[in-house]
Structures are given as structure tokens and as C-alpha cells.
Amino acid sequence: GPYEGYSYPVCTSCGRRHPGECRRAAGTCFKCGQTGHLQKDCKKNTAATTSGQADKKPGASGRVFAITEDHATKTSGIITGTLFIYGHVVCVLFDTGATHSVISSVFASCVTTTPTLLDHVLCISTPMKDSVRITHVYRDLLLQFDDKIRAINALPLDMFEFDIFLGMDWLTEHHAMIDCRSYRVIFGDIHA
Template sequence: CRRATGTCFKCGQAGHLQKDCKKDTTASTSGQADKKPGVSGRVFAITEGHAAKTSGTITGTLFIYGHAVFVLFDTGATHSVISSIFASRVTTTPTLLENVLCISTPMQDSVRITHVYRNLPLQFNDKIRASNALPLDMCEFDIILGMDWLTEHHATIECRSYRVIFGDIHAPEFIYHGSLPGKSMQIISALQARTLLSHGCEGFLATIHDTTSDVPSIHDQPIFSEFLDVFPDELPGIPSVREVEFKIELIPGAEP
């Protein structure tokens, strides 16, 4: 990573900063001189490992066109980027950039980008915030929202509480709650859960009940409605443990 090694973002050499670089940059980083002059940018964290070691980052899950997307909010990224794999699933057609954009990443010196996906509708519950994202090869995040997006939407990252505040921090328009990179929810199997409980760990069983939806009535069930005298409208509780006598009475002389 150039930030860690102290090398110049323009020429890649150590000993000076980009603002003091005197190297001629008329040629592109790949040696091709027939392209338009490039604009530089940087994305320092493209994996959860990188993000966990970088300050000013939180993660979260949003939606685009009904698809769940794993998002990194990163104040260290100059531009917003979208995974090339996920970009192939959206219906938005990329458009050509006016200038070639060279993005510095932790994986290689720079990546030359020529297209952009514009006005991707990021859904925050009932709120929509559009994003322009550059396609980039990465596998752990679907989208990285950088300073271009944060500035456009007046969004502030509050790292201590893992929140993104939209608008005035004292009178926010709305607040999105994310999580710390690398601290996503862990899922274990039922067998592991049983083992942990047997070793004294506490377990909690939670249920969700939607109070806004109508509870189905027994009268609406095609079979149960024929036996209303057998099935009560409400169950007072779990049936008590008792013996059930079961027998089959045959009529004498009956034959199949």
C-alpha cells in the first residue's frame, strides 16, 4: 500500500509526495500514449481485512434493484466503486468516462477505468440515495462508497457508534446503522449451538410477530372449518401430558 510505504501516488517512487513530484505524467501508467489524460484516485480497502485495519470505515447491507449488496463506507476512498461481478447483475448500462481514471489499490499500482455506472439506486429502508460507481475487480464487497458519494449526500461517518448520519449531525435527516468491518454476525450450526449450551453458554430464542398483518381465522381453513366444535378459536396453552386410550372396535362377523 502506497500510504504505508510513503511512495508518491503519481510516479510510484519513494522520497517525495505527489504534490512535489516533478515527473512528466503525459504518458499513461500502462505505457500507452494514445489515451486521454488520466485522472487519479485511490481505494485503499477492497477486502474486509484491509477495511478492518483502516480508520473511517463501516460496513452494511443495502439493496439495489432488489439485490442485497454488501457495502463499505470508506472516507479513505476518493471514488465509489462497484464489483465487476455484481455490476453484471444490474440493469444499468455503463457509460464512457470523459477521461481515463487511474485508481490506486492495495493489490496493484493502479487500475485504468474507462466506464462508470451512473445513478445506481441505493435503498436505505424507505430512502433512496443514488450513486455513481466505477467497475473494479473485487470479491468481498459489492460496493465501496467513497468521499465523492459521502460529500454529495452530506453523509458523515461516526465510527464510534458505526453510524452514517445524513444531513446536519445535530438535526439529521436520517441515520443508517452499520457495523465494524470484520465484525459481521457469525453463524453456527445447530450441533455447535447444542455443544456450547452443554458447556454452560447462554442461549436465547427470539421470535418476530408482525402485528400489522391479519391473523388467519380457523373459519378460513378448508378442512378445520368443518370441525369447529373440535378446534377452539384460541388455544389456552400447551396440552397437559395424559394417557390417550386408543382402540379399534370391530363388528362381529364383519368381513372385508
């Protein structure tokens, strides 16, 4: 049936809403999810520059508006909820203001799929920074909606309160309609 949105309780450690254990309280790196270092010192920060793509000029652009739960609650056209990817529970944001679908860099490190190199550098505008350069994409990740499985191509992005943003690229491809009054996402081909 249609997907119902909801939000998580406020975390007593960090004051934000998120699923599972608080990454701040656990002392894990926000980039890779491991302990013993901070995001600014993470070895994964150098991965994008070793790809050979760092010197290329951006070939396309996009935008992602709601990076945090606070931004999401202040932005119209957004519904949050929980889905599954490969058995992992993921906190998902359906965002009509985002041109592309994205996956949290921390959550992406839990997925067994290896990202592939984009043909061009993609610059994504976010409310947290002017723009972020993206060089890789996670292709054909399998999202589970009740008994339906749907694929997603997601760009890795540093974000902490959501695991996945489903942007207009994905929503359009899957004929989704967002009913803001009842906080539901309805798929045009749900009975296919």
C-alpha cells in the first residue's frame, strides 16, 4: 500500500532525530562510521582525488535542499520514513526539491555494492555548503517497499540524519505522487 511518513524521537545525546544508535554518542567518524578518528582526518576523504576525476571541470549540476531533519521539517514537499536496502533499515527522505537521489556516505560504506565512476563531475548544491563535487554513483541499489522492490541510483553525500534522499530523478521514474495532506507517497505503477 501507500507509504506512510513519520519522524524519529529526539535523541538525548545530540538533540536531533535519527534512527538507531547516535553516531555522536558512539564517537564514530561521520564519514566512514569507524571509531578512532574524526571526519576531517578520515582516509576516505582522499578517495575522490585519487580517481583521476578531481582535475576535470564539472559537467553537470543539481541540488539537494534538506540535509538535516530540521531543514526537512521547514521545507514543503517532503515526507520521511523507513525502507529497507539489502536488509538494512534506512531512514528515507522523499524530497521534491532535490534533482538527484543521494545516499549517506556513512550508510554507503555498509552497502556491499561498489560505486562506479561518473562520466563527469557532478556539482550538487546543498544548504550546508555552496556545492559538493560528486565523482561516483551507487547503481541499482534495491529498495524494498512492503512487497515491492525498486532500484535506485544514488550519489554519495555527507549527511547525518537521513540515509537516503529520493529526489525527482527517482520519483519521476517511478511515477510517484506525493500526497502532502496525508503524508503518503503513492506510486502510479504500484499494482504492476
